[in-house]
Amino acid sequence: MNTELFGIVATFLLTVLLAFPLGKYIAKVFKGEKTILDFMRPVENLICRLGGVDPMKKMNWKEFLKAMLTINLVWVAYAFLLFLFQGHLPLNPDGNPSMTPDLSFNTAISFLVNCNLQDYSGETGVTYLTQLFVITFLQFVSAATGIACLVALFNGLKEKTTESLGNFWVIFTKTITRILLPLCFVVAALLAFHGTPASFDGKDTVTTLQGDTVQVSRGPAAGMIAIKHIGTNGGGWFGANSAHPLENPDYFTNMLELVSQALIPMALLFALGFYINKRKFAYVTFTIMTVGMLCLLIPTLLAELHGNPAIARMGIAQPTGAMEGKEVRFGPAASAFWSIITTVISTGSVNAMHDSFMPVSGMMQLLAMMINAFYGGCGVGILNYYIYVIIAVFIAGLMVGRTPEFMGHKVEAREVKIAALVTLLSAFLIKGGTALACYYFVHHGNNDWAVKPSSWLNNPGYHGFSEMLYQYTSTNANNGSGYEGLADNNIFWNVTGGFIMLLGRFVPIIGPIAIAGLLAKKKYIPETSGTLKVDGFTFGAMTFVVILILTALSYFPPLALGPIAEYFSL
Amino acid sequence: MKKYILISVRLTLVFIVICAVIYPLLVAGIGRLTPGGGKGETVSLNGKVVGYANIGQKFTEDKYFWSRPSAVGYNAAGSAGSNKGPSNPDYLKDVQAHIDTFLAHNPGIKKDDIPAELVTYSGSGLDPDLSPAGAKVQVRRIAATRHLREDQLNSLVDRYTEKPFLGLMGPARVNVLKLNIALDNGEIK
Numbered sequence: 001m002n003t004e005l006f007g008i009v010a011t012f013l014l015t016v017l018l019a020f021p022l023g024k025y026i027a028k029v030f031k032g033e034k035t036i037l038d039f040m041r042p043v044e045n046l047i048c049r050l051g052g053v054d055p056m057k058k059m060n061w062k063e064f065l066k067a068m069l070t071i072n073l074v075w076v077a078y079a080f081l082l083f084l085f086q087g088h089l090p091l092n093p094d095g096n097p098s099m100t101p102d103l104s105f106n107t108a109i110s111f112l113v114n115c116n117l118q119d120y121s122g123e124t125g126v127t128y129l130t131q132l133f134v135i136t137f138l139q140f141v142s143a144a145t146g147i148a149c150l151v152a153l154f155n156g157l158k159e160k161t162t163e164s165l166g167n168f169w170v171i172f173t174k175t176i177t178r179i180l181l182p183l184c185f186v187v188a189a190l191l192a193f194h195g196t197p198a199s200f201d202g203k204d205t206v207t208t209l210q211g212d213t214v215q216v217s218r219g220p221a222a223g224m225i226a227i228k229h230i231g232t233n234g235g236g237w238f239g240a241n242s243a244h245p246l247e248n249p250d251y252f253t254n255m256l257e258l259v260s261q262a263l264i265p266m267a268l269l270f271a272l273g274f275y276i277n278k279r280k281f282a283y284v285t286f287t288i289m290t291v292g293m294l295c296l297l298i299p300t301l302l303a304e305l306h307g308n309p310a311i312a313r314m315g316i317a318q319p320t321g322a323m324e325g326k327e328v329r330f331g332p333a334a335s336a337f338w339s340i341i342t343t344v345i346s347t348g349s350v351n352a353m354h355d356s357f358m359p360v361s362g363m364m365q366l367l368a369m370m371i372n373a374f375y376g377g378c379g380v381g382i383l384n385y386y387i388y389v390i391i392a393v394f395i396a397g398l399m400v401g402r403t404p405e406f407m408g409h410k411v412e413a414r415e416v417k418i419a420a421l422v423t424l425l426s427a428f429l430i431k432g433g434t435a436l437a438c439y440y441f442v443h444h445g446n447n448d449w450a451v452k453p454s455s456w457l458n459n460p461g462y463h464g465f466s467e468m469l470y471q472y473t474s475t476n477a478n479n480g481s482g483y484e485g486l487a488d489n490n491i492f493w494n495v496t497g498g499f500i501m502l503l504g505r506f507v508p509i510i511g512p513i514a515i516a517g518l519l520a521k522k523k524y525i526p527e528t529s530g531t532l533k534v535d536g537f538t539f540g541a542m543t544f545v546v547i548l549i550l551t552a553l554s555y556f557p558p559l560a561l562g563p564i565a566e567y568f569s570l
Numbered sequence: 571m572k573k574y575i576l577i578s579v580r581l582t583l584v585f586i587v588i589c590a591v592i593y594p595l596l597v598a599g600i601g602r603l604t605p606g607g608g609k610g611e612t613v614s615l616n617g618k619v620v621g622y623a624n625i626g627q628k629f630t631e632d633k634y635f636w637s638r639p640s641a642v643g644y645n646a647a648g649s650a651g652s653n654k655g656p657s658n659p660d661y662l663k664d665v666q667a668h669i670d671t672f673l674a675h676n677p678g679i680k681k682d683d684i685p686a687e688l689v690t691y692s693g694s695g696l697d698p699d700l701s702p703a704g705a706k707v708q709v710r711r712i713a714a715t716r717h718l719r720e721d722q723l724n725s726l727v728d729r730y731t732e733k734p735f736l737g738l739m740g741p742a743r744v745n746v747l748k749l750n751i752a753l754d755n756g757e758i759k
Contacts, residue, residue: 003734003741007739011739050584051580052577071577121650169581192597195610195611199609209627216646217646222608224594226597240695243651244696245697246610246622308686314662317683319703329698330740330741331740356691458655484651485653570657
């Protein structure tokens with residue numbers, strides 16, 4: 001096996017190896033058992049006191065959601081205002097301007113919902129103040145929101161019958177103090193020692209060896225890049241994200257950033273097993289998700305290692321694979337691996353430009369975001385998978401002609417309706433959005449916007465269509481990666497993208513929590529010989545098939561118009 | 571509802587202090603202990619700073635090893651790839667132009683000796699590296715311009731080749747700027 005392939009195998013194994021103990025730890029934190037970070041308790045008590053939180057109060061699912069949504073509303077207003085006036089505020093050594101209202105709207109929502117789509121470029125579009133006080137801050141709290149909502153689901157599954165899903169404020173606080181902050185310090189320190197800047201100095205001007213004068217953007221980036229991965233956010237300090245040699249200086253940091261983005265999503269799966277004491281369910285789910293990830297990874301690897309057939313026809317050697325949009329220090333294998341990890345996990349950071357990947361790889365990245373539940377983002381990945389599980393339970397129930405049950409509770413019409421609505425919404429937003437964009441591109445090409453619709457696309461033909469499809473798939477999945485050739489900083493993309501990000505975040509959180517709350521209230525039915533075993537491989541495979549069918553039915557037509565057509569034209 | 575808003579605002583303020591003030595300041599403190607002092611590591615020639623170790627530079631003169639094509643002209647005030655799709659006809663013309671330029675400056679080199687990275691844009695536009703093959707294919711040109719022997723240059727490339735991580739993971743690479751500094755520094759007598 002060559003060193004490039006061995007590198008990605010080692011990275012994956014290392015992630016699993018670290019995720020397991022972390023999962024055990026996370027379960028202990030939320031059960032309130034003894035952990036090595038118990039010295040944080042006084043800090044947490046102080047935070048609760050300063051916040052006016054009564055830590056003993058229990059919340060039912062409606063109160064829990066109300067608390068979560070209220071604080072999110074405060075954050076989005078705060079972020080919008082700071083972006084709008086950043087040019088006049090301090091900590092702006094490079095003299096960058098304020099954002100337009102539509103860009104502020106888009107960017108505030110983007111970081112609020114853990115999407116981290118960036119219609120601006122980091123070097124020129126934001127200031128050190130907004131990078132830290134808005135972006136880094138939201139990267140912490142949006143990840144903690146996702147995890148807190150998942151813990152609510154855990155609480156619903158744990159008890160036989162309960163009204164309470166836990167206290168949002170307390171779970172949220174503990175997520176930051178016990179999980180995110182400690183991990184980020186470790187990652188940030190390692191990044192800093194490998195060359196990522198951490199000081200507040202502004203741009204530097206240097207005369208190069210050949211005598212050109214160039215500038216080098218810098219700033220306190222290391223801390224932000226740590227939480228960008230630990231919190232599966234993905235929004236980069238620099239425009240080129242983790243392809244930038246200061247944001248991701250060498251192969252070690254590339255492995256580090258890969259491990260840190262996959263770590264918590266995997267650990268949360270193991271935590272689920274420990275927390276509700278159904279380890280087999282967790283292991284089976286982990287296996288199914290890993291199989292799903294591999295089904296997307298292997299075609300991507302093959303396509304990238306094979307190289308671009310159009311360049312091969314020019315007589316150029318592609319000894320390691322396709323190099324357009326990729327960096328030499330990572331190589332095509334690690335870039336292909338990253339592109340799948342970042343799309344299955346909803347991070348959306350990139351170490352190579354997705355717009356320049358082969359069509360097959362592009363399709364795999366799109367599918368990863370359309371499914372959005374193989375590991376998935378911090379907390380929300382498992383919530384998405386839970387929706388698929390409910391649908392699988394329902395279909396399995398229909399097949400055997402019994403009222404479906406999940407972990408001791410009857411799944412009835414109301415829950416199934418919510419689950420169906422959540423799945424259908426994704427397909428509607430992605431395809432509806434793309435259709436609308438195509439309409440403007442074709443019929444209103446000369447609209448007087450910051451960028452005319454006719455100049456949106458950086459590539460003609462099928463690939464241009466993929467650029468639009470990718471954008472809405474990424475916004476709906478709260479992923480944040482993009483086909484960056486798309487000229488998206490204008491009122492159309494900023495506004496439609498903003499709304500789709502909001503719906504793509506909160507509907508798939510509210511839905512599962514409502515289902516969990518409704519189920520947890522119901523009478524517990526003890527398991528009998530006729531009960532559907534949800535922790536076996538049969539049910540795991542059933543869920544996998546449900547995911548396949550739903551995805552194929554929803555997305556085959558747009559995929560055929562974009563990446564599939566491009567593949568056959570190359 | 572009022573209670574929720576009050577808690578939300580107060581908790582927001584607390585976490586702004588923790589995540590946006592205390593955390594970055596502590597990381598900046600850690601940064602001061604690192605080789606570049608947290609400002610990025612620079613490299614010098616004859617006591618003068620000529621660039622950042624990790625940021626690639628544009629080289630157009632025949633006496634230097636060339637870096638990869640860049641969509642931002644190696645000006646690190648920004649960073650970007652070309653974002654061209656693999657089937658884009660204009661892009662393929664662009665690649666062809668890079669091939670033609672390279673062949674014109676490197677007589678005697680056959681097309682299938684040119685590794686793809688030398689005619690394609692990097693992701694950041696600031697890629698500091700080449701593969702060892704990407705450097706060695708330029709050795710003949712540099713030997714002729716600088717009146718050096720090819721074997722001397724090849725061993726210089728070998729000396730500056732960074733092995734895969736732990737010798738096991740990822741590709742080998744050569745930092746172009748450091749390699750060119752070595753040339754100007756007279757490391758080959």
